Amino acid sequence: MAGRGHWLAALLMLAAPAASVSADGVPLPRMPLPGARDRLLVIAPHPDDESLCCAGLLQQAIAHGAAVGIVWITAGDGFELDAVVVEHTISPGSGTMQRLGKQRLREAHAAADQLGVPRASQYVLGYPDRGVEELLGPYHDRSYRSPYTASTTVRYADAVSPGAQYNGADLERDFEQVIADFRPTLVLAPAPQDLHPDHRASGELARRVLGRRGDSVELRYWIIHARGWPRPLGLRQDLPLAPPDAAAELQWESLPLRADERTRKLAAIDEHRSQLEVMAPLMRAFVRSNEIFTGAVKLPP
Numbered sequence: 001m002a003g004r005g006h007w008l009a010a011l012l013m014l015a016a017p018a019a020s021v022s023a024d025g026v027p028l029p030r031m032p033l034p035g036a037r038d039r040l041l042v043i044a045p046h047p048d049d050e051s052l053c054c055a056g057l058l059q060q061a062i063a064h065g066a067a068v069g070i071v072w073i074t075a076g077d078g079f080e081l082d083a084v085v086v087e088h089t090i091s092p093g094s095g096t097m098q099r100l101g102k103q104r105l106r107e108a109h110a111a112a113d114q115l116g117v118p119r120a121s122q123y124v125l126g127y128p129d130r131g132v133e134e135l136l137g138p139y140h141d142r143s144y145r146s147p148y149t150a151s152t153t154v155r156y157a158d159a160v161s162p163g164a165q166y167n168g169a170d171l172e173r174d175f176e177q178v179i180a181d182f183r184p185t186l187v188l189a190p191a192p193q194d195l196h197p198d199h200r201a202s203g204e205l206a207r208r209v210l211g212r213r214g215d216s217v218e219l220r221y222w223i224i225h226a227r228g229w230p231r232p233l234g235l236r237q238d239l240p241l242a243p244p245d246a247a248a249e250l251q252w253e254s255l256p257l258r259a260d261e262r263t264r265k266l267a268a269i270d271e272h273r274s275q276l277e278v279m280a281p282l283m284r285a286f287v288r289s290n291e292i293f294t295g296a297v298k299l300p301p
Contacts, residue, residue, distance in 0.1 A: 077101030078129030
């Protein structure tokens with residue numbers, strides 16, 4: 001009997017998903033869940049980021065009675081390779097890129113619906129894909145023209161401010177309007193170590209506006225783009241997600257996901273059909289046994 005129990009325990013250990021660990025091999029602490037009084041807002045620089053980073057946490061927050069929302073900073077209308085594949089054209093013009101943005105927003109709404117996010121809490125800002133960093137820098141007070149859509153204003157009818165100028169002042173105003181409308185207690189934003197400039201800038205936007213407002217809001221980071229991460233590519237739900245080396249210095253926490261939560265996360269990711277045609281192995285690699293987020297970030301005064 002003792003031998004049988006030993007083998008049974010060993011088999012159970014093999015069947016259980018491995019725990020997520022830090023770069024030095026220390027198990028990550030478990031992230032505390034939002035409660036019934038919390039209001040969780042996910043900042044998504046592009047349609048699909050909300051599903052990759054946070055689909056599991058959104059499900060668990062809803063299950064625990066928290067209010068949830070998503071704000072898409074751009075419509076993802078600057079991804080030319082995506083347009084080439086989806087539109088079957090070698091040289092996508094501005095009209096093609098605008099159609100791609102509309103398609104990606106439809107997919108994002110469908111993904112958010114899968115996760116149970118109310119439509120009233122799905123916010124579109126619609127600023128230029130691959131231009132957010134410019135808006136927070138040299139184009140804060142002057143107009144920016146997207147090299148992809150040829151637009152200088154927000155062109156999406158369901159945006160918070162259709163017709164708003166592509167500049168940092170209007171972007172900050174619209175983002176602050178979402179904060180005032182949704183009244184989050186917890187905001188999830190991209191980490192400064194994320195390789196994509198729109199991601200880094202979206203995180204800076206959150207820090208800038210939340211710090212200026214002085215509200216009692218907790219800010220935590222997530223990360224999507226890091227060199228050689230995650231590995232292996234493809235759908236491996238049994239494996240844990242560990243922090244990338246480039247952001248190892250941040251204080252990461254792990255959120256374990258049940259099998260049904262991983263299944264629903266995959267369904268949300270699969271709503272982003274235009275992206276899957278180009279990046280399916282990378283996108284599905286984020287359906288793991290957990291999600292990772294940092295501890296609370298100190299906001300600027």
